[in-house]
Amino acid sequence: MHITSTLVLANAARTIGIVLGVLLLLAFAIAILFNMRKGRAEVGSEVELAANRKPYLDDEELETKKLDRTLGAGLVLLAVIGIALPLYWLAEPSRQTNAVDAFKEEAIKRGENVYINGAQCASCHGPNGVGGVANYTITDPATGDYVAAVSWRAPALNTVMYRYTPEQVTLILNYGRGFSPMPAWGAPGGGPLTEQQISDVIEYLISIQIPAEESTAAVQAELDKTCAADASGNCTVPGGPYKTLGEAVFNLGYTDSFAGGAYSCGRCHTKGWSYGQAQVPGGGGFGPNMTNGSEIRQFPTAAQQVAFVSAYPKAQTSYGIQGLSSGRMGSFGVNPNAVDPKTAIMSPDQVMLTQDQIAAVVAYERSL
Ligand code: HEC
Ligand code: HEC
Incomplete structure (x- = not known):
């Protein structure tokens, strides 16, 4: 009895399995059917064929007109490269000097701005560096007491490149002349100007030499x-x-x-x-x-x-x-x-x- 009931149970489970399998197969077949019906008509295919599915030129046309046109275009482009490249190369040196000049001109413009507005060099050394005077209060170096109010000559800078190298001028600008109205301008001497501004103002000075x-x-x-x-x-x-x-x-x-x-x-x-x-x-x-x-x-x-x-x-x-x-x-x-x-x-x-x-x-x- 025990054995029989186990067999019946086993048969029932197999039957259920088979039924389920058949159902799944059926569903799969229906899905494929649906898919085939859907897939037959491509979206947009009724309007126009995609470019890669269109018939191309025939050999006759491909090997004559089309080929000649392509080769002709290649020849024209080759000529353009053959002429334009050497021309570009020829103009390169002048393009480089122009770029250098343009950089220099920019530096001079910035330096002029430092000279006139930024550091007001002009207020002591005169416009265009012609020389001038600076009001100055002399104090006792030991006590700091007032000694005299004077007008201290500020030398012309429109000849400063006659006597000094740019390196020497950089040194003067960095540290100033502490005993005089000429203050320190560069960071090394505790002044307000950047290295770039010092170099710009020197470019400007070079440009105004008489x-x-x-x-x-x-x-x-x-x-x-x-x-x-x-x-x-x-x-x-x-x-x-x-x-x-x-x-x-x-x-x-x-x-x-x-x-x-x-x-x-x-x-x-x-x-x-x-x-x-x-x-x-x-x-x-x-x-x-x-x-x-x-x-x-x-x-x-x-x-x-x-x-x-x-x-x-x-x-x-x-x-x-x-x-x-x-x-x-x-x-x-x-x-x-x-x-x-x-x-x-x-x-x-x-x-x-x-x-x-x-x-x-x-x-x-x-x-x-
Ligand atoms: C407050 C006035 C004043 C200002 C501002 C000033 N200077 Fe001077 N500078 C002088 C005086 C005065 C001297 C001369 C000092 C001396 O007797 O040695 C001098 C000296 C110099 C010298 C040395 C020249 C030489 O032949 O001995 C240079 C270069 C110079 N200044 C450049 C500049 C520049 C560039 C600026 C602006 C960034 C500037 N100065 C701003 C007053 C000034
Ligand atoms: C910007 C300031 C300055 C000016 C302007 C100047 N000197 Fe001098 N001179 C000096 C300094 C500073 C020395 C000391 C040497 C050194 O520091 O290199 C010196 C040294 C000398 C010496 C050597 C002195 C020694 O016994 O060792 C002679 C000579 C001299 N100067 C002549 C002149 C003459 C000439 C002029 C004008 C044409 C002149 N200097 C303008 C600053 C100046």
Whole structure:
């Protein structure tokens, strides 16, 4: 009995399984049928055949007209490349220089903006760097007490590339001259301008340098006014401020602030010179004391001294008997930016003073 009932149960389960299987097959067949009916008519096929299912050109057409047209177009394009590419290549160098010029022009424009508005260099050094004056209060370095209110000459910058390299100017701008109205502008000296702005303002300064003839003529006119030296270098202006050409050169611009004193030696070598209260001539200031025959001791011959003043040595090079250049003075007879013709940014005739004027001022210094 036990066995029989198990068999009946097993049969029932099999029957259910078969019925279910048949039902599933039926459903599957119906689904396929439906799908086939749906799939027969493609969507949109009744409107137009897809491009890849259209009949293409016949061989006749494909191998004549179509082929010729394609080859012709290829030839035209090849010619375009063959002509345009060399033309493009030919124009490349000028395109590069134009790009460099455009960059430079942008820098000059930005520098001019710094010069006039940003840092107001113009308010002291004059428009276009012609030189000017700055109101300044001198205080006691020890106590900070008020000493005097003065007008301090700000040297012309339209010849600054006659005497300094861009590196030297960068140094001056970075740290300023703390004893004077000239503040520190660069970050290294705690100033407000960025490295980029300093380099831009220097590009601007380079762009405003005056031609050599203009500078030489202006210096000569000033010397004619204050000295009018005769053949032996003695001044002939009646009751004039100077005895010799050398003294007049040393003090160029002292009486009338010509070029903000840029061409003078006194502004650095005589205390009080820049604000019209010159003390001992050549007695020392920013530059060393030259009195009591110190220059004859430093430079055994005048020629050595002329060479030093003309082409001021690079910073940290020694000169004379016991001199060491600090890079602060600048060249007065050789333009340091015109020495190497390959990298020159100035012309060799753009110099502060002529060799005769330098010889005269050196003779004056050796007499102090
Ligand atoms: C407040 C006035 C003032 C301002 C502003 C000023 N300067 Fe000066 N600058 C001077 C004075 C004054 C001197 C001369 C200091 C001395 O007696 O050594 C000087 C010196 C210089 C020198 C050295 C020139 C030389 O031959 O010895 C340079 C370069 C210079 N300034 C550039 C600039 C530039 C660029 C700016 C603007 C970023 C500027 N200065 C802003 C007053 C000023
Ligand atoms: C911007 C300031 C400045 C101006 C302008 C200047 N000097 Fe000097 N000069 C110096 C400094 C600073 C030294 C010291 C050397 C150094 O620091 O490199 C010096 C040194 C000298 C020395 C050597 C002195 C020694 O005993 O070692 C002579 C000579 C000299 N200057 C002549 C001149 C003559 C000439 C002029 C004008 C044509 C002139 N200087 C204009 C700043 C100046």
